Amino acid sequence: MVNYFSSDFKLGILGGGQLGKMMLYETRKYDIQTLVMDPSDEAPCKISCNHFEQGDLMDYETVLKFGRKADVLTFEIEGVNVEALKKLESEGIKTYPSASTLEKIQNKAVQKKFYSEKQLPTAPFKVFDTIEDLKNSLSAKEIEIPFVWKSATGGYDGKGVSVIKNAEDVKKLPEGECIAEQLIPFKNELAVIVARNPSGDIKTYPVVEMEFHPTANQVEYVICPARIENTVAEKARVLAEKVSDAFQHVGLLAVEMFQTEDDDILINEVAPRPHNSGHYSIEASYTNQFEQHIRAILDLPLGNTESKVGGIMVNLVGDKDHEGEVQYENIEEIMSLDGVTPHIYGKKITRPFRKMGHVTIVDKDLSKAREVAEKVKNSIKVISKNK
Amino acid sequence: MVNYFSSDFKLGILGGGQLGKMMLYETRKYDIQTLVMDPSDEAPCKISCNHFEQGDLMDYETVLKFGRKADVLTFEIEGVNVEALKKLESEGIKTYPSASTLEKIQNKAVQKKFYSEKQLPTAPFKVFDTIEDLKNSLSAKEIEIPFVWKSATGGYDGKGVSVIKNAEDVKKLPEGECIAEQLIPFKNELAVIVARNPSGDIKTYPVVEMEFHPTANQVEYVICPARIENTVAEKARVLAEKVSDAFQHVGLLAVEMFQTEDDDILINEVAPRPHNSGHYSIEASYTNQFEQHIRAILDLPLGNTESKVGGIMVNLVGDKDHEGEVQYENIEEIMSLDGVTPHIYGKKITRPFRKMGHVTIVDKDLSKAREVAEKVKNSIKVISKNK
Structure with a gap:
């Protein structure tokens, strides 16, 4: 058994954005050494990892050289050179999710054909x-x-x-x-995060629901648990497990699905990593998705995926009329509301619709959380200092 | 209003141990810039802060020089040069908790006299x-x-x-x-963490209880909420608030108390910072103590101090027969139990009874958490690779 904690073991992470940053809270908690590579010298992961490198994630040689320094390798973004991952695997460096899984997911045409082959329902x-x-x-x-x-x-x-x-x-x-x-009319857009470790243990998070703006076609809230019938939720959960199994996925797999007018569940697409639809888990779940990803790829026991409380997530995206040095308007106002936690990713420059952070709202009563979420949505703004 | 988030604002933290490390999870979450100073070049805070300095916290000039780089200054250990803090305050650098509060607490004789003067009950x-x-x-x-x-x-x-x-x-x-x-015989050792910001807003965490080993005189579990009568808990809570008020404390104040055989509450001692008795809050509370400390010293709205679930904390201390490079025996075994989260502080060398980490056990049913806590206590061991 490998000793990961306060040891010489090194986890390599390709990509240093917000997903990596939140993963690093967990590696710090466990005192697991990390190496991170990202093309930006101002990546959110730059501090908190043990070693940071600036580099092109799509460049074969760069990824190869970086990966050879790690004992286990993972990624927080799909845009990674797969050939380099294959070579690293052949050299004995464990890569989770695997190069072959990533390859099937990176290209949406390949991904869709995979579902057809495996007789998994998709549009x-x-x-x-x-x-x-x-x-x-x-x-x-x-x-x-x-x-x-x-x-x-x-x-x-x-x-x-x-x-x-x-x-x-x-x-x-x-x-x-x-x-x-x-184009299939759907009642709900749902997502399930599946965790699977190399030993084949599997756990699913509760089904979450994306609530859209009533007129603009934009997700406004990610809500856990989804406000749907149990039978539908169970159908979605079982399908997500099947998808993870089909990919023989290791790590987290976020499965986005549609609930059709007839309550059929169709796979939309998957992401082989911690996902926006699982951010609520930091405050709401017994084991948050980032900790779970680390547990999964290191073949540690998977944690409890149940929720302590109801959770709602609101993305903080750059205001459409602002570009420049970021400022968070009314953040103190939303912090005065019970159960509200802002997460600021640490990007210096805001641009229209750029993901700059997110806010989690938790409450034992989900409908109360939903009310507070609306207040949050209506007050905080991501603007630039000098418009 | 100061803009703390993704800005040029700098928070200075004196001390870079585990308390500082857990504080940095929160400054990272809010993207607040931090400077940390610690005498050890291998301090747990060394990564995750924006700027680390090695230096003697008791040396006047060193603390002065470091403090001048910060906009607001705090500490995670009481052993700090108070004269330097006074000088920094006179230069307009906000120091929370204040130099005068720390001065009263640093010396236990002064602290006890302070309780007498203020007619606060103590042995x-x-x-x-x-x-x-x-x-x-x-x-x-x-x-x-x-x-x-x-x-x-x-x-x-x-x-x-x-x-x-x-x-x-x-x-x-x-x-x-x-x-x-x-020497006063007591039924229970209790603690309450009080948060107070410069605006004078005040919030208290639930009363926690230290459960001792039945024969050895050693705290085994910190339990939240304390399994005591509500009237006693309320008495402890009110007293803790009075203590915070007497000190005009800003930040967190952990008030340790005794519940006597007659259900009187006596102050044992206080700590002007996040505290071991509040570690459970990371997993159990709506707002954990480290986030609350940051909110308090920056005069942000204080967060909800209630618990989502019952919480129990077990310290991970070095085994009495081991000294050397640390190894965590059976850590994977405890990770397979629901609601168990190990925190590894990142100290490379274990020594008998050295605080190396802690484990939190949460459950909606506190008595169930207590059962799991006992399993945790009986399985994990902090040993050295080569005894």
Whole structure:
């Protein structure tokens, strides 16, 4: 058995953003040594890790050189050179999630085909190598407007995804491999985080629900537990477990799903790492998702995924009219509300819709937390000092 | 209003041990810049702060020079040069807790006299400048065996305190200013953490109870909430608030108290900082003590001090027969129990009874947490690799 605690063992983390930063609270708690690499010299992870390196995560040699210094390697972002991870695995460095899992997830076309192969439910789709192919398929009436366009690679935080409603929308689509997915009306967008360790132990977090703004098509709150029927929740949970099992995933897998009008559950997409939909767990769960990820990849016993209290998460994104040195307006006002915890990621510059932090609201009574969450949403603003 | 979050504001922390380390989780969460000074170059705070300095906390010039770099100054250990803090205050650097509060607490004789002056209940005592004076007082029958001897300065973690039961015990007492305190039989040792900000807002944490080993005179568990009558708990809470008010304390004040056989509450001693008796709060409270300390000293709104779940804390101290490079035996075994969180402080060398970490056990049912705590206590061991 490896001795991780206050030892010479080194965990390498590719990516040094907010997910890595929150992971480091846990490695500090356990006194596990960490190496972090990120392209930015101002990455949120720069302090709190034992060793920080600036480097390109997509560069084969850079990742290889970095990875060789670690005993176990993980990542907090999907944009990592997979070939380098494969080489590192062949050299005996444990990489969790594995290179082959990441490879299947990095490219959304590959990911969707994987679900089809494994007979896992997902919205019907077609894959196109070029945008020209997509247009030809439209002309041939193989696909129909409306549909959802997804870029096969590079999508993140809502980028690389569009609902195509008319011919004008089609004209705006960029070059590159993509998917056209049938637009399926859904009642709810749900997510389940699955933790799985190399020994094959598996635990799922409760189903969470994304509550959208009534008019703007934007997630406003992540709510745990989802306010849905138990039978539906159980269906979503079981499906998420199946997905994790299909990938033979190690670490955390966040499975985003749709609950259709007929209460069917369809897989939307997955993320092989701690996820925005699990941030509530820091304050609400017995074991938060970051600690769980560390436990999973080190093959330690998985912690209790139940919640102590109801939890709601609100993202703190840069105001659409502000760019520059960040300032958090009314943060002290929201801190005066019971059960409210702001998390500030430590990015110096705000930009429209940039993820700058999040706020968790907890309460034994979820509906009370929901009321407080609305107050939070309506007061705090992420602006720049000099607009 | 000062802007603390992702700004140029700098919080200075004197002392870089485990209390500082846990404080830094919170400054990281809020992205508040920190400077830390500690005499050890291997202090647990060395990473996670923005700037670390090695230096003697009792040296006037060193503390002065360090403090001038901060906008607000705090400490995580009482052994700090008070004259330097006074000078810094006179230069306009906010120091919380204040130099005058720390001065009253640093010396136990001064602290006890302060309680007498303020008519705050504490065990009857006499102060002696030298051990010779104490012996003369004994001969003159002004004090009687048994009594509790306490060194006025330098006491920490049970050092500097002895129960004197016979003439032999008296002979062993070291030189220096000291107190002889009447030995009062007590039912329970209790503690309350009080948070107070410069605006005078005040909040108290629930009363916790120290459970002692049935035969060895050693605290085994800190239990929140204390398993005592509500009327007694309320008495302890009110007294703790009075103590905080008497000191005009800013930050956290941990008030340790005795519950006598007659259910009177007597002050034992106080600590002007986050405290061992509040470690449970990281997992159990809506606002943990470290976040609360930061909120208090920065005059931010104080957070909710209530508990989400019952909490029990077990100290991880070095095994009495081991000294050397540390190893945590059976840590994976305790991690397989629900609601168990180990905290490893990051000290490389274990020594008999050295505080190396702690474990928190939480459960909605406190008696269940107590059962698990016993399993934890009986399995994990802090040993050295090569005994």
